Amino acid sequence: MSAAVIEARKISLTFQTADGPVHALKDVDLTIGKGDFVSFIGPSGCGKTTFLRTIAALETPTGGELSVNGMTPDAAQRARAYGYVFQAPGLYPWRTISGNISLPLEIMGFSRSDRQERIARVLDLVDLAGFGGKFPWQLSGGMQQRASIARALAFDADILLMDEPFGALDEIVRDRLNEALLTLWRKTGKTIGFVTHSIPEAVYLSTRIVVMSPRPGRITKVIDSPLPPERPLDIRDSPEFIALAHEVREGLREGHGDD
Amino acid sequence: MSAAVIEARKISLTFQTADGPVHALKDVDLTIGKGDFVSFIGPSGCGKTTFLRTIAALETPTGGELSVNGMTPDAAQRARAYGYVFQAPGLYPWRTISGNISLPLEIMGFSRSDRQERIARVLDLVDLAGFGGKFPWQLSGGMQQRASIARALAFDADILLMDEPFGALDEIVRDRLNEALLTLWRKTGKTIGFVTHSIPEAVYLSTRIVVMSPRPGRITKVIDSPLPPERPLDIRDSPEFIALAHEVREGLREGHGDD
Amino acid sequence: MSRTLPVLTVVAAILLVWYLGAIGMNAQWARDQAARAETQLTTSALIADTLTQDRPVLPAPHQVAAGLWDGIAGQKITSKRSLIYHAWVTLSATLAGFGIGSLAGILLAVGIVHSRAMDQSVMPWAVASQTVPILAIAPMVIVVFASAGVTGLLPKAIIAAWLSFFPVLVGMVKGLRTPDGMQLDLMKSWSASGPQVFWRLRLPSSLPYLFASLKIGVAAALVGTIVGELPAGATAGLGARLLSGSYYGQTVQIWSALFTAAALAALLVMLIDLIQRLVLKRMGLGG
Amino acid sequence: ADDLTLQLKWVTQAQFAGYYVAKDKGFYDEEDLNVTIKAGGPDIAPTQVLAGGGADVVVEWMPAALAAREKGLPLVNIAQPFKSSGMMLTCLKESGISDPTTDFAGKTLGVWFAGNEYPFLSWMSTLGLSTEGGEDGVTVLKQGFNVDPLLQKQAACISTMTYNEYGQVLDAGLSEDDLVTFKYEDQGVATLEDGLYTLESTLEDEAKVTALVRFVRASMKGWKYAEENPEEAAEIVLENDETGAQTIEHQTRMMGEIAKLTAGSNGTLDEADYQRTVDTLMSGGSDPVISAVPEGAFTHLITDRAFD
Amino acid sequence: MKAVLIIGVWLAAWALNIWLSRRDTRLTRFLVAAIFGATILILWEMIVRLYQVPSVILPAPSQIAASFGSNLGILWTDFVQTILKGALTGWVLGALAATLTAIAVDRSPFLQRGLLPIGNFVAALPIVGLAPILVMWFGFDWHSKAAVVVVMVFFPILVNMVAGLAATDAMQRDLMATWAAPYRASLWKMRLPAAMPFLFNGLKITTTLALIGAIVAEFFGSPTKGMGFRISTAVGRLDLPLVWAEICVAAIAGSLFYGIVALIEKKVTFWHPSQRNQRG
Numbered sequence A, B: 001m002s003a004a005v006i007e008a009r010k011i012s013l014t015f016q017t018a019d020g021p022v023h024a025l026k027d028v029d030l031t032i033g034k035g036d037f038v039s040f041i042g043p044s045g046c047g048k049t050t051f052l053r054t055i056a057a058l059e060t061p062t063g064g065e066l067s068v069n070g071m072t073p074d075a076a077q078r079a080r081a082y083g084y085v086f087q088a089p090g091l092y093p094w095r096t097i098s099g100n101i102s103l104p105l106e107i108m109g110f111s112r113s114d115r116q117e118r119i120a121r122v123l124d125l126v127d128l129a130g131f132g133g134k135f136p137w138q139l140s141g142g143m144q145q146r147a148s149i150a151r152a153l154a155f156d157a158d159i160l161l162m163d164e165p166f167g168a169l170d171e172i173v174r175d176r177l178n179e180a181l182l183t184l185w186r187k188t189g190k191t192i193g194f195v196t197h198s199i200p201e202a203v204y205l206s207t208r209i210v211v212m213s214p215r216p217g218r219i220t221k222v223i224d225s226p227l228p229p230e231r232p233l234d235i236r237d238s239p240e241f242i243a244l245a246h247e248v249r250e251g252l253r254e255g256h257g258d259d
Numbered sequence C: 001m002s003r004t005l006p007v008l009t010v011v012a013a014i015l016l017v018w019y020l021g022a023i024g025m026n027a028q029w030a031r032d033q034a035a036r037a038e039t040q041l042t043t044s045a046l047i048a049d050t051l052t053q054d055r056p057v058l059p060a061p062h063q064v065a066a067g068l069w070d071g072i073a074g075q076k077i078t079s080k081r082s083l084i085y086h087a088w089v090t091l092s093a094t095l096a097g098f099g100i101g102s103l104a105g106i107l108l109a110v111g112i113v114h115s116r117a118m119d120q121s122v123m124p125w126a127v128a129s130q131t132v133p134i135l136a137i138a139p140m141v142i143v144v145f146a147s148a149g150v151t152g153l154l155p156k157a158i159i160a161a162w163l164s165f166f167p168v169l170v171g172m173v174k175g176l177r178t179p180d181g182m183q184l185d186l187m188k189s190w191s192a193s194g195p196q197v198f199w200r201l202r203l204p205s206s207l208p209y210l211f212a213s214l215k216i217g218v219a220a221a222l223v224g225t226i227v228g229e230l231p232a233g234a235t236a237g238l239g240a241r242l243l244s245g246s247y248y249g250q251t252v253q254i255w256s257a258l259f260t261a262a263a264l265a266a267l268l269v270m271l272i273d274l275i276q277r278l279v280l281k282r283m284g285l286g287g
Numbered sequence D: 001a002d003d004l005t006l007q008l009k010w011v012t013q014a015q016f017a018g019y020y021v022a023k024d025k026g027f028y029d030e031e032d033l034n035v036t037i038k039a040g041g042p043d044i045a046p047t048q049v050l051a052g053g054g055a056d057v058v059v060e061w062m063p064a065a066l067a068a069r070e071k072g073l074p075l076v077n078i079a080q081p082f083k084s085s086g087m088m089l090t091c092l093k094e095s096g097i098s099d100p101t102t103d104f105a106g107k108t109l110g111v112w113f114a115g116n117e118y119p120f121l122s123w124m125s126t127l128g129l130s131t132e133g134g135e136d137g138v139t140v141l142k143q144g145f146n147v148d149p150l151l152q153k154q155a156a157c158i159s160t161m162t163y164n165e166y167g168q169v170l171d172a173g174l175s176e177d178d179l180v181t182f183k184y185e186d187q188g189v190a191t192l193e194d195g196l197y198t199l200e201s202t203l204e205d206e207a208k209v210t211a212l213v214r215f216v217r218a219s220m221k222g223w224k225y226a227e228e229n230p231e232e233a234a235e236i237v238l239e240n241d242e243t244g245a246q247t248i249e250h251q252t253r254m255m256g257e258i259a260k261l262t263a264g265s266n267g268t269l270d271e272a273d274y275q276r277t278v279d280t281l282m283s284g285g286s287d288p289v290i291s292a293v294p295e296g297a298f299t300h301l302i303t304d305r306a307f308d
Numbered sequence E: 001m002k003a004v005l006i007i008g009v010w011l012a013a014w015a016l017n018i019w020l021s022r023r024d025t026r027l028t029r030f031l032v033a034a035i036f037g038a039t040i041l042i043l044w045e046m047i048v049r050l051y052q053v054p055s056v057i058l059p060a061p062s063q064i065a066a067s068f069g070s071n072l073g074i075l076w077t078d079f080v081q082t083i084l085k086g087a088l089t090g091w092v093l094g095a096l097a098a099t100l101t102a103i104a105v106d107r108s109p110f111l112q113r114g115l116l117p118i119g120n121f122v123a124a125l126p127i128v129g130l131a132p133i134l135v136m137w138f139g140f141d142w143h144s145k146a147a148v149v150v151v152m153v154f155f156p157i158l159v160n161m162v163a164g165l166a167a168t169d170a171m172q173r174d175l176m177a178t179w180a181a182p183y184r185a186s187l188w189k190m191r192l193p194a195a196m197p198f199l200f201n202g203l204k205i206t207t208t209l210a211l212i213g214a215i216v217a218e219f220f221g222s223p224t225k226g227m228g229f230r231i232s233t234a235v236g237r238l239d240l241p242l243v244w245a246e247i248c249v250a251a252i253a254g255s256l257f258y259g260i261v262a263l264i265e266k267k268v269t270f271w272h273p274s275q276r277n278q279r280g
Ligand SMILES: Nc1ncnc2c1ncn2[C@@H]1O[C@H](COP(=O)(O)OP(=O)(O)OP(=O)(O)O)[C@@H](O)[C@H]1O
Pocket: A015, A016, A017, A022, A023, A024, A042, A043, A044, A045, A046, A047, A048, A049, A050, A051, A217, B170
């Protein structure tokens, strides 16, 4: 593992709700190194999203210490240290695909020519060259999600945080995007935090798999992947893969209470 | 295979849309026998939902012949031959869980005492005893989906049609519901038509897997499962399972055009 | 099934009911007159009379049509007897009031969305403000403004504005709040500034709501103007027409003014609808 | 030229012919005045307009003016172009009313409000009739803008002016034989109508006073011209009507009736008429319109100077 | 100097509100609104007194309150006449008629295509213009006011209700189809409940319309009681404090009316996401 990019020390987060406090995270310790591809898996409500949002400074932990690129999450946000991708594409319907990708660049004050160049580059990267002039609703769900990834890549943040980005897509499209994401990660060397519900997806993509359990949300297991960086899709039929998937499933089941 | 419950002969269905005709189904031939558990799998837009809706007389085919329980689909609908479960639970928010299950029974004219007895029985069956008085929005997604299955079971139709009933749930809840559905199927001997996007789910549940491909939607492969009716969850790590999953994936890939 | 046939059928049904109503409601008068003249009326004479009276309780459709035709096509448009002239007077005050009202509504909405103090203090009173029977005190409002030296078009416009600001305010607040948590979070993750969030996210998302409420607002502004003209001594405008018709018992004139007003309202709403379509289409929201 | 704003009591019609004639014929110009005539309407209270500074002079009925004076708004009558009252109650014969002292009880009567109800209330209290309805009282209906309540038989009688609503009733097809009328003049409860009023404070301003003197002089010239040329006056009124709803026939007839009311007044208030009005208003039993004898409610200052 | 004083009071109150609104509890939320209202009243009183605005133009709140107190009897009579008899009756009848029509429209696509475009046209009609006509038809007592209100509230409720009856999603309707539910069942058990939030939306919008309609109609003829009657008569008598007292009654009645409908809505549509603050 290389230099720590994200370091969480005893992070806790409690939401005050009308029905009393909800302990979304409790004593979460985790170090993510540069270039890691870390997946978070766990049952619904275990705090995966909350943890990712805490890293992105979209939530403030109520306890513990968190540093991103050696800064506080807030400072990292201002330094535009990460791109964030949500489960739904969240494209703005009144902007074209290029316009959507352009939006964060405009906000960050990139010049027009720089913007155009970057848009072309990331569209290419996610295999959407030629679709820049279309509106989001003219594209299929998978293409929209790729556009939203392009948007998060456009300003070249080192860190990519993805919250179930492929959850709404069908299996085959998902396979493709998984492959593409892996290629992209290898090419760019970005650090990726990735939330998923799917065991095969987590196993296929990650260098490390973080298994979480709910009430209160904590990390029950961190599994390092023995798989090589180069992963063709049918690696999923290999015994290592199946063993690893089994291990993750066991880890999940241990932590899982009653529905 | 036992007596044919559903028989499709050269079913075609073309939607007339503003952008010209959409061939959702073309020459679909299929026979489903009594007690079969048939899964439909295929890429998005290949006509899985359309085919299920055609069986349920929610769409009328533009060509071919279809019989359900030896009747036309319309007659079968009037005879209340099937229960239908959608991807989203589709519970009526102004009725309690019991009220929701009671609704089709009221419409079909069951007596009050009969209704109460049936509600109690199906709530038990889907493991929701004690939640009858709650409103849908007070329950988790998984519980809501179980309630909607209970509703489809309450009036004891022989056929159960399910359109991605577990698509929106997380893996672990999904595993549980899969297990429960299998048990229910074995206990009741119902004929089940089941649409899914997940290869493991299709393989785990079905006696037959129907692989479809789009534009126009047709059946590319029908795979009979060699797995025994009793299937513990870890059958999924068995070689037969993996081989079958592989076969399905290959079948899918063949039929799959470009995204 | 196209729309034409059903609409025509319903229109025909309305006309039929209208004619029957006219016969029924005007018959009393025809009979009284006959009794005073000590003559007997045959049924057909009675019906003929009910449809041609000078001061019918309910004028027959063709009488209204004739009144409309005379008011619109039978006069020079600068004439005081021209409905177009009066419609223009009303329209100008309506547009002024609608402009003031929607601007106020939009500005207040922006304030409410951005300031919690404004949200908590203005919103409840904005609701209460609409329960003030402004229409009932319109004449007073006009006198009060006159005493402050404001006369002519503006007092009417202010009443119109009072009625039109509320729908715009409500719609715009809702619209500015449509961006969901995810869209706002995205902006946050890019460290976007307040104005950037407003111009690039909130405003574009609010436009469909804005247009919907502008349509309600413009109709309300028209009602406000007409009522402002009605009892308050305005000398021109559809409201004044309505009033003088009522004052001299000229029901045909009332109905013609009423139909002109409805047509004006329909026209204004259609115009906004057109603008909405153009704008939203340009924004890619029309599909 | 001095600017002056005149607020009328009602919409543009021959009732105000004198002012329109004076304006159109240039009588105001001759006096070096620039007069703006503001039409009134059913819910315009000229007294309120005056108080708010929206006008310098108003046309108002004396009961309303005296009532406002008691309320603390110091209105002063500066001229009285109308000598007689044109107000009456018009009843359907079929309602069986023939004598006001005995037949009103239990009937519904239409009355104008917004400051025009005072003469009626005075009359009823002279008759000893309650206006709260019931067997022994009359039911009062706030009459709207037109004569429909009579035509629709919603009221046994309605208020009419000789020059306007009465004609409308006839126009609507009723004949004089179908109707019974009671003029306030004949009942001994007449009050002064259409006078010119201004605020006390205006009269303290010498420049305003001279303007008012010229205004009254020119207006009376207009009135006399209108009396002599009713057709032309009616046409002038018609030209000034912006609603475009008036007809020449109607206005000509109205001018004829109005001439009967202005005849006999040179603009100067007759103190006997004033006294009769005050007495009528104060006689109102338990609920008189005014409770104290008004002081300084009129002045001859303007008319004296105008007609020297 | 006077202006400085007025602006000073305003700024002070506003600062207090900003400070309070940061707390954001039930109590402060109420306080903020109350302080805002009170500030307006105080500023009004100050302006009237400092600039000696004549009371025939704008009476001070204190005068209005005094008039309110001494005219309770009159105000109550007018309230009964205009609000209870005129507005409420008309509103209930109008809502009923609109609901029934909406069901008919929902049932028949023919009507839906034929009636709705015309309905939109009529909804844009300045209904107050009908008031003189309706007074002519229905007499000068409250019946004509109720009739005006019926016409005014009919189309807004109809339009909302038609939208509401169509508001079920395809899945909910398909479910009914799979149970071969007859129309009556799907109406009672699905469409009507689903339409409730829309119906109440229409009902809420029309509460203020109903008040305005009933009051304005009184200008075209009325017995010698009622809020519209009193307002026009009192203006003629220069009793402006009484006029404003009537306006207060209208505003209070309107807010109460709205509040009660909103409360019933909460009870009836408890299940709707907008009513169950974020749970589920
Ligand atoms: N803003 C909030 N206010 C109150 N409670 C919250 C809030 N956000 C999340 N929670 C609660 O915190 C817990 C963790 O939520 P979180 O969204 O992180 O779960 P998750 O693991 O992402 O679940 P899922 O797989 O369903 O997305 C849950 O119990 C949730 O209800």
